[in-house]
Structure formats: structure tokens, C-alpha cells
Amino acid sequence: MKANTPRFARAMTFLFPLLAIGLSIVALYFAAVRSEGSEIVITGGQNSEGAVIMLEQAELALERANDAVGSAELILSFLEGGSILAGVILVGAGILGVSSIQDLRHDTEAIKQEMTTRIQEETRELISRLERAERELLRREEQLAKLESQLEQSIASNQSRIDEQIQTASKMARRSFEALSQHVMAQRLARENNVEAAIKACRDSHDLDPDNVPNNYLLGTLLLRRGNLDESIEHLTEAFTRARVSGEDASVPAQAALGLALRYKGDQTTDPMERNRLYNQAEHYLLEATRSDPQLLTDDRESYFGVLGSLYRRQGRTLDAIQVYHRAAEMTPRRSYPQINLAMLYLNNHDPNQAEKYRQSAEAKARRRLEDTPEDYWAWHDVALSQLLGGNVDEAMRHFNEGIELSPDISSLESVLARLIYIKQIAPDLGGLDKAIQHFQESIRLKA
Numbered sequence: 048m049k050a051n052t053p054r055f056a057r058a059m060t061f062l063f064p065l066l067a068i069g070l071s072i073v074a075l076y077f078a079a080v081r082s083e084g085s086e087i088v089i090t091g092g093q094n095s096e097g098a099v100i101m102l103e104q105a106e107l108a109l110e111r112a113n114d115a116v117g118s119a120e121l122i123l124s125f126l127e128g129g130s131i132l133a134g135v136i137l138v139g140a141g142i143l144g145v146s147s148i149q150d151l152r153h154d155t156e157a158i159k160q161e162m163t164t165r166i167q168e169e170t171r172e173l174i175s176r177l178e179r180a181e182r183e184l185l186r187r188e189e190q191l192a193k194l195e196s197q198l199e200q201s202i203a204s205n206q207s208r209i210d211e212q213i214q215t216a217s218k219m220a221r222r223s224f225e226a227l228s229q230h231v232m233a234q235r236l237a238r239e240n241n242v243e244a245a246i247k248a249c250r251d252s253h254d255l256d257p258d259n260v261p262n263n264y265l266l267g268t269l270l271l272r273r274g275n276l277d278e279s280i281e282h283l284t285e286a287f288t289r290a291r292v293s294g295e296d297a298s299v300p301a302q303a304a305l306g307l308a309l310r311y312k313g314d315q316t317t318d319p320m321e322r323n324r325l326y327n328q329a330e331h332y333l334l335e336a337t338r339s340d341p342q343l344l345t346d347d348r349e350s351y352f353g354v355l356g357s358l359y360r361r362q363g364r365t366l367d368a369i370q371v372y373h374r375a376a377e378m379t380p381r382r383s384y385p386q387i388n389l390a391m392l393y394l395n396n397h398d399p400n401q402a403e404k405y406r407q408s409a410e411a412k413a414r415r416r417l418e419d420t421p422e423d424y425w426a427w428h429d430v431a432l433s434q435l436l437g438g439n440v441d442e443a444m445r446h447f448n449e450g451i452e453l454s455p456d457i458s459s460l461e462s463v464l465a466r467l468i469y470i471k472q473i474a475p476d477l478g479g480l481d482k483a484i485q486h487f488q489e490s491i492r493l494k495a
Contacts, residue, residue, distance in 0.1 A: 226256035233265055240455040245269050253282075260290045264301045268346055271304065272456040274495070276312045283308055299339045303351045306332030310358050311458065314465065329358055342378055347425060347459075349384050350375040356388060357462075360469060368392055383413035383429040390436060391466065395473040402436075409433050424453035428463045436470070440479030447483060457494045460487055 233248035249266035252259065267283035270276075283305040290298035306329045313325035333355045336343060343351050352375035359368035369392045376385035386409035393401035410433035416426040427450035435443035447463075454460055464487040471480050 222255045226252040226259060226262065229255065230259065230262045230265065233262070233269075237265065237269060242269055242272055242455055246273065258285075258289060260286050260293075260295055260297050260301070263289070264297055264304065267301075267308070268304050271308050271311065272346075272458050274457050274461075276308060276315070280305065280308045280312065299336050299343060302332050302339075303336035303343055303345075303354075306330070306336060307345065307351075307354050310354065310361075311461075314361065314461070326358060326362060330355070333358065337374075341374070344379070348379070349382060349425075350378040352378060353384050353388065356385070357465075360388070360392065361465070365392055365396055369396070381412060381416070383409040383416060383426060383433075386412060387429045387432050388466075390433070391470060391473065394436070394470075406433050406436050410437075422453055424450045424455075424459060427453065428459075432463075432466060432470075435477070435479055435483065438478065440482070443479060444483065444486070447486065451487075451490045454494075457491050460491050460494065463487060464491065 229248045229252035233245045233252060236245035236248060246266065246269045249262055249269060252262045253266060256262065263282045263286035267279045267281075267286060270279035270282065283301055287298055287301035287305050289295075290301055309325050309329035309332065313322045313329060316322040316325060333351060337351050337355060341352075345351060345354065352371045356368045356372040356375060359365075359371065369389065372385045372389050372392065376389070379385065386405045390402045390405035390409055393399075393405060409429055413426040413429040413433065416423055417430070420426070427446050431443045431446035431450060434446065450463070451460065464484065467480060467484050467487065470477060471484065
């Protein structure tokens with residue numbers, strides 16, 4: 048409303064003069080009209096009646112003139128009043144205009160002050176933001192510089208570590224290759240029955256790669272053949288444990304060989320409680336191994352059911368031994384080992400017919416084996432045991448000597464000696480037993 052007041056004052060300044068001029072023109076118009084109506088018209092002659100009429104017309108015209116003058120004075124009075132009113136209005140409008148201008152100036156100053164204050168506040172806020180942004184930028188630059196430094200250090204450290212790992216891997220690869228070469232040589236020497244050289248090659252391979260499962264297994268079995276039972280058990284345990292953890296197929300053969308080594312260890316133990324503990328451990332490993340792989344064979348190509356039967360025979364568990372030896376015969380139908388043991392077990396079980404049946408079967412299978420592989424010392428020993436059970440002592444001793452000559456280690460001789468001692472227990476009157484036992488004891492002493 049204050050902003051429109053100056054415009055209203057200016058409009059009234061022009062409007063009232065125009066209104067006064069218009070009213071003056073109207074007043075002049077009415078005065079002219081009345082003056083025209085007041086003209087004196089003289090008609091008639093110079094008589095008194097005419098004079099009277101003329102006097103009446105003159106009075107009428109005078110009245111009209113007075114009316115016109117009154118009207119004009121009224122209009123002029125009105126105009127003067129209007130002029131005064133217009134002046135008052137104009138003065139009021141001016142005063143209002145001046146007041147409005149002052150208000151407007153005051154408002155403008157207030158708005159200007161408000162805008163100035165706002166601009167100053169926004170400027171301060173902007174400066175504050177800029178300062179914060181600069182500080183944040185500096186902080187980020189410091190962080191970036193720190194990260195770059197860390198990255199450079201990390202790259203350098205990783206590169207150094209990678210170089211070390213490459214060198215280590217290269218050394219390990221060379222050691223693994225050398226270990227593998229020694230292991231392959233040990234396998235070849237073992238096939239040639241050169242047990243001592245094979246053990247040395249295995250030891251060299253073990254020094255280069257002590258965690259290798261196949262080499263620990265081979266070294267354990269070679270030491271078992273050599274009679275080093277404690278070291279054999281150590282390497283076979285290592286092979287079995289590592290193979291089982293890694294899920295390798297070698298875990299079952301290592302487990303079975305460990306059972307055989309523990310059984311040998313029990314055979315040599317004089318303490319009955321320790322022997323039973325070792326036999327129980329051996330039975331556990333052998334049962335698990337034969338359950339996992341019923342067709343599993345020893346290094347001598349005999350079924351591990353035969354090893355389990357030998358354990359039961361030593362424990363006096365004749366029926367259990369007979370049962371597992373029959374399983375061994377099923378797994379290795381061409382071998383004589385299960386048959387000769389069944390002959391001894393049936394003899395102990397007071398069944399001479401079955402004993403003779405399996406004795407003859409064992410001798411026949413062993414002789415057929417010797418026709419194909421005359422260097423098979425186990426076949427020579429089985430023929431000798433069959434002849435000894437049949438009463439042919441001299442022929443038995445001759446075949447025993449052949450087997451002893453071909454045997455590469457004392458473990459096989461100890462196994463045959465154990466069976467001779469078992470026969471002595473179940474048939475003490477059988478001729479030639481004492482001679483055969485003494486002969487094997489002497490042969491073992493010489494080979495030890």
C-alpha cells in the first residue's frame with residue numbers, strides 16, 4: 048500500500064485541475080444560456096402600457112441576470128472550494144507522498160541493511176566452508192600421501208617377499224626333484240632286493256623332503272624287512288598320518304604296513320602286557336585296512352588277511368585265524384601261504400583230515416610257484432614246511448636251505464621260525480623240528 052501512495056498523489060495532482068477546468072466550462076455555458084434569455088425586447092408604441100410591459104421585462108431580465116450571477120458565484124465558490132480542497136488533497140497527497148517516500152526510503156534502507164547483513168553472513172559462511180574445504184583437502188592430501196607411501200612400501204615389501212618366495216620355491220623344486228630322483232632309485236633298488244642301497248637312497252630322499260608320503264612308506268617297509276622296527280614304525284606312522292590328512296590313496300597301504308610292523312614289534316616283546324598292547328594296535332590297523340581294501344597285498348604279494356591270521360594265531364585265537372586265512376586264500380588263490388597256515392591251524396584244532404588237505408594243497412601251489420619264479424624264497428619255505436608236516440625231514444631241510452639262501456632279510460626268516468615254534472607247540476613229537484628251529488636261529492644270528 049505504501050508503494051502505491053506516490054502514484055495516487057501524482058494522479059490526484061492532475062485530476063483536480065482538470066476537474067476544475069471542466070466545472071468552469073459548464074458554469075460559463077449556463078451563464079451564456081441565461082444571458083441570452085434576459086434580452087429586453089421593446090414592442091409596441093411610446094405609451095404607458097408599453098412602458099409597464101417594458102418595465103416588467105426589464106425586472107424579469109434583471110432577476111435572470113441575478114440568477115445567472117448567483118449561479119456563476121456559486122460555481123466560482125465551488126471552484127474556489129474545490130481548488131482549496133484540491134490543494135488540501137494535493138498537500139495531503141504530497142505529505143503522504145513524502146511520508147511514503149520516507150517510508151519507502153526507510154524500508155529500502157532496512158531491506159538494504161537486511162541484504163547487507165545476509166550477504167555478510169553468507170560471505171562469512173562461504174569463507175568458513177572454503178576454510179573447512181581447504182582443511183579437508185589438506186587432510187585428504189596428507190592421507191593420500193601417507194597411502195602412497197604405504198603403497199610404495201607394501202609394493203616393495205611384497206616384491207621382496209615374492210622374490211624370496213620365488214627363490215624358496217625354486218630351492219624347494221630343486222630339492223623335490225632331487226628327492227624324487229632318490230626315491231625312484233630306491234624303488235628300483237628295492238625291486239632288485241638290494242635292501243641296504245634302497246634304504247640309503249630313501250634316507251637321502253627323506254633328508255631333502257621329509258614329508259613325502261610315498262618315500263616314508265617305502266623307507267618304513269624297507270626298514271621293516273631289515274628288522275629296524277622302531278624306525279620303521281616311525282616312518283610308517285608319518286606316512287599314514289600325512290596321507291590320511293591329505294586324503295591320499297597311500298593311507299590304506301601305510302596303515303596296513305604299520306599294523307604289520309606293530310605285530311612284529313609285539314612278537315619281539317617279552318612283556319605280556321606290552322605285547323598285548325602292540326597286538327591290539329596292530330589288529331586295529333589291520334582290520335581297518337582290510338575293511339577299506341580287502342584285496343590289499345603286502346610287498347611280498349601276500350594278502351593282509353594272512354598278516355591278520357598270523358596275529359590271531361600268535362594270540363591263540365585259532366578259529367579267528369582260520370576264518371581270516373580262508374579270506375586270504377580267496378584273495379590270493381594261487382599262493383601257498385594261506386594253505387600252509389590253514390594246515391597248521393586245523394592240526395591244532397584236531398582236524399587231521401583238513402590239515403592234510405591243506406598241507407598237500409600248499410605244497411602243490413608252492414611247487415607250481417617255483418616253476419615260474421624259482422627265486423621266490425617264500426615258496427621254498429612253504430614247500431619245506433609242507434614236507435616237514437608230512438614227515439620228510441631231509442627234503443624239508445634242503446628246501447629250507449634254499450629259502451634261507453634267497454631270503455634278502457631276517458624278517459622272513461623270523462616269520463618261518465615263528466611257524467616252526469608254533470608247530471612245536473601243537474605237535475611236539477614231530478620229527479626234525481628241533482633241528483629246523485636251531486638252523487633258523489643260527490641263520491638269523493648270522494644275517495643280523
